[in-house]
Amino acid sequence: MSQCTEWVKCPQCGFPQADSFFESHAETEIVTCRRCGYYAHAAPVRDGSGNDVGWKREITVGVGVVGGDHGYHTLHSEEQVTAAARSLRAGLVEGKYRDSTSYVTRWNRGPRWNEGQIEFLVGSEPRLREG
């Protein structure tokens, strides 16, 4: 089993470092964005004999992200965003998380799913990684 990781431009918010993973064993490709919560999963489509006949890509529009030292989770409903912001704020007060790396975003959607504005409910813009 091997996995490749590279950065791609997020199709939803335009962030230049959305994470793209290709898992060669399962032949699936996953793209996630740690800024807006965009999530895409692509897998081969096979006919009755097991031949690859195409790809099927499922996209879940991001509503937000909660992130910190441990990594990040994409959020897909307003309720998840509100709950994540509440729990992260409480954790910061308790000293469970570090201020400098913790954040919660909300994607304020515009006329189209990929036109909108990122709002930081907690924390600030994740730093670009060196690469």
Ligand SMILES: [Zn+2]
């Ligand atoms: Zn994004």
